[in-house]
Amino acid sequence: MEKEYLLSVQDLHxxxxxxxxxxxxxxxxxxxxxxxxxLGIVGExxxxxxxxxxxIMQILESTGKVVGGKILYKGDDLTKxxxxxxxxxxxxxxxxxxxxxxxxxxxxxxxxxxxxEAIKLHTDKKGKEASDRAxxxxxxxxxxxxEKRLRQYPYELSGGMRQRVMIAMALACEPDILIADEPTTAxxxxxxxxxxxxxxxxxxxxxxxxxxxxxxxxVIAELCDNIIVMYGGRIxxxxxxxxxxxxxxxxxxxxxxxxxxxxxxxxxxxxPIAGTPxxxxxxxxxxxxxxxxxxxxxxxxxxxxxxxxxxxxxKASCWMNVKEVFEAEGGKK
Amino acid sequence: xxxxxLIEVKxxxxxxxxxxxxxxxxxxxxxxxVSFYINEGETLGLVGESGCGxxxxxxxxxxxxxxxxxxxxxxxxxxxxxxxxxxxxxMQMVFQxxxxxxxxxxxxxxxxGEPLDVHKLYSGKGERRDKILHLMExxxxxxxxxTRYAHEFSGGQRQRIGIARALAVDPKFIVCDEPVSALDVSxxxxxxxxxxxxxEKLGVAYLFIAxxxxxxxxxxxxxxxxxxxxxxxxxxxxxxxxxxxxPYTCSLMSAVPIPDPDFIRGRQRIVLEGDVPSPLHMPSGCxxxxxxxxxxxxxxxxxxxxxxxxNGHMVACWVK
Ligand SMILES: Nc1ncnc2c1ncn2[C@@H]1O[C@H](COP(=O)(O)OP(=O)(O)OP(=O)(O)O)[C@@H](O)[C@H]1O
Ligand SMILES: Nc1ncnc2c1ncn2[C@@H]1O[C@H](COP(=O)(O)OP(=O)(O)OP(=O)(O)O)[C@@H](O)[C@H]1O
Ligand code: SF4
Ligand SMILES: [Mg+2]
Ligand SMILES: [Mg+2]
Numbered sequence: 001m002e003k004e005y006l007l008s009v010q011d012l013h014x015x016x017x018x019x020x021x022x023x024x025x026x027x028x029x030x031x032x033x034x035x036x037x038x039l040g041i042v043g044e045x046x047x048x049x050x051x052x053x054x055x056i057m058q059i060l061e062s063t064g065k066v067v068g069g070k071i072l073y074k075g076d077d078l079t080k081x082x083x084x085x086x087x088x089x090x091x092x093x094x095x096x097x098x099x100x101x102x103x104x105x106x107x108x109x110x111x112x113x114x115x116x117e118a119i120k121l122h123t124d125k126k127g128k129e130a131s132d133r134a135x136x137x138x139x140x141x142x143x144x145x146x147e148k149r150l151r152q153y154p155y156e157l158s159g160g161m162r163q164r165v166m167i168a169m170a171l172a173c174e175p176d177i178l179i180a181d182e183p184t185t186a187x188x189x190x191x192x193x194x195x196x197x198x199x200x201x202x203x204x205x206x207x208x209x210x211x212x213x214x215x216x217x218x219v220i221a222e223l224c225d226n227i228i229v230m231y232g233g234r235i236x237x238x239x240x241x242x243x244x245x246x247x248x249x250x251x252x253x254x255x256x257x258x259x260x261x262x263x264x265x266x267x268x269x270x271x272p273i274a275g276t277p278x279x280x281x282x283x284x285x286x287x288x289x290x291x292x293x294x295x296x297x298x299x300x301x302x303x304x305x306x307x308x309x310x311x312x313x314x315k316a317s318c319w320m321n322v323k324e325v326f327e328a329e330g331g332k333k
Numbered sequence: 334x335x336x337x338x339l340i341e342v343k344x345x346x347x348x349x350x351x352x353x354x355x356x357x358x359x360x361x362x363x364x365x366x367v368s369f370y371i372n373e374g375e376t377l378g379l380v381g382e383s384g385c386g387x388x389x390x391x392x393x394x395x396x397x398x399x400x401x402x403x404x405x406x407x408x409x410x411x412x413x414x415x416x417x418x419x420x421x422x423x424m425q426m427v428f429q430x431x432x433x434x435x436x437x438x439x440x441x442x443x444x445x446g447e448p449l450d451v452h453k454l455y456s457g458k459g460e461r462r463d464k465i466l467h468l469m470e471x472x473x474x475x476x477x478x479x480t481r482y483a484h485e486f487s488g489g490q491r492q493r494i495g496i497a498r499a500l501a502v503d504p505k506f507i508v509c510d511e512p513v514s515a516l517d518v519s520x521x522x523x524x525x526x527x528x529x530x531x532x533e534k535l536g537v538a539y540l541f542i543a544x545x546x547x548x549x550x551x552x553x554x555x556x557x558x559x560x561x562x563x564x565x566x567x568x569x570x571x572x573x574x575x576x577x578x579x580p581y582t583c584s585l586m587s588a589v590p591i592p593d594p595d596f597i598r599g600r601q602r603i604v605l606e607g608d609v610p611s612p613l614h615m616p617s618g619c620x621x622x623x624x625x626x627x628x629x630x631x632x633x634x635x636x637x638x639x640x641x642x643x644n645g646h647m648v649a650c651w652v653k
Binding site: 044045142158159160187188189190191192193194197215216217218219220221222241242245246255256257259260261263266267269270271272273276277 | 382383384487489490517518519520521522523525526529544546547548550551570571574584585587588589590591592593594595596597598602604605606609
């Protein structure tokens, strides 16, 4: 029998139907998540990280649709669930911290109202119990004077505080899976450290699994067991943190790692990735990275690379790794 | 006597009046007694948490805000309301957001040409065009981009347009306020390299404001760390990063996400406790004392002065 994962995304395709045509935002993404695992997703802006997250939550905008694949939560395909079942699932089983905290808090309700609402919706806590829990959550995310803060409105809080309120709400019911979409971009490194510590603590304490989407490779390096690298709506590389950082096998990942300062030699010149990010409306036929890749071969232009196992902890989708192809193309390296 | 630095900022203050009640106004001390210098062709990095006053330092320095007190000297000459127009030929600014800082209805040519027009830096149409094309080449833009509109460009390209515009007047000094933070990681390196190359070629000096501490360390010769309107530590980039002394700098550096799993998983973060005080109700004495685990009585009494700990490494702390 096949192993049952907490979450198993299988060949996910998500598109938006817009005036300029179908936007293929996610083109065949597959991955599995175990309880207590922290999975990092990095990748180019526009590569489909958030859309993947929203597909799992089933909270795509009305123009967006999962057009292919399955999303199994404990073996059950949630793309087939009723909206009632999904409502129960969101918050209790999976919750999300959004990229932009301002758009996801309701400006006309106090912070307290909103957190208590989330608690009442998903647990059997009521009245005083719910408000005590709300205050407890706020202090957990490092907000002092929680009772006072609960009576304030979102606009009265700084960006970093709003972000922490969002995090408190997402953690309110101790979900099985926390999806954190750039949870700390609006925060200073010192506050960021506080939040990351908290996420790690909960992951250990209640065995919560975390999908952490971020462009900050430092955060990924610190927290994640496994890493997925995305480009052009596909996964181009996946593996353990050590494999991805010390043994990258996709040309985009290699480029990404070279374009940030080298901590062992801060004055070393940065090596940028040439070219401009792709236009998803106009995806190339072959490898999405081909136009920017300095080792691009003929086959890369025509055929999407197959995913090849580098070792048991590491897979990459780059024609350079397929020995026969590489040699047949004349080994231009 | 030694030559005066290119830029010298002395006891700069910027207080904003904030209405806190119907008839009540309080002063928000966004920048409070800040002094530093920048030599010709040098980069000073300015870091510190959100809201500590970095942008305000940059804007006040260029007199986009009238300073509440203090002085800015350019090659020893005070910058005043009277000479600011001609000083703008030497001092420029590149803004944080490449999406909103350029007028989308203007062509690239017009955006870059505007400062040339304002300062009348050409004798005829031909010379104007030559200058614009030269500037575009400097920042790595194609000549054929000249007649296109700003909104047609990617973030990295727009940031280049903004930089070409700043360079148009041939400045000796540019304030760069978060010039790469809105860009994708893969594009950031292009823009950072361009800043470095322009410095080598033209000898421009930068005040480089950014929250990515690795990027600041990479590009800066010296770094100043701000906390609630004050500079609490300054020195060479390596000293501030590797031999941090001020408790705030130490916690900051201990929390920098380092993209190296083996290294970072062995590291001990210093997590700060307590909340950031409101800039309207600053604590007495050292502004950091409400979150500092070394704070003692003296810290509540008076603001510690910056003192030299060797090699020009200046730290404002009573205890450390
Ligand atoms: N509502 C929408 N309508 C049309 N296209 C969309 C919509 N939302 C997202 N897209 C497109 O889908 C692609 C993937 O977007 P997504 O937000 O997942 O990127 P991302 O990887 O999260 O990027 P970032 O790092 O910038 O957050 C992008 O090309 C985007 O333009
Ligand atoms: N024009 C203004 N009027 C009133 N207050 C202001 C004004 N500009 C800035 N402030 C306040 O001054 C303080 C410093 O702001 P500033 O923008 O300089 O911070 P910063 O260090 O650049 O922060 P960030 O990293 O978030 O950009 C903040 O408390 C801010 O709210
Ligand atoms: S002066 Fe006191 S409160 Fe301020 S940083 Fe030093 S020890 Fe901490
Ligand atoms: Mg996103
Ligand atoms: Mg700023």
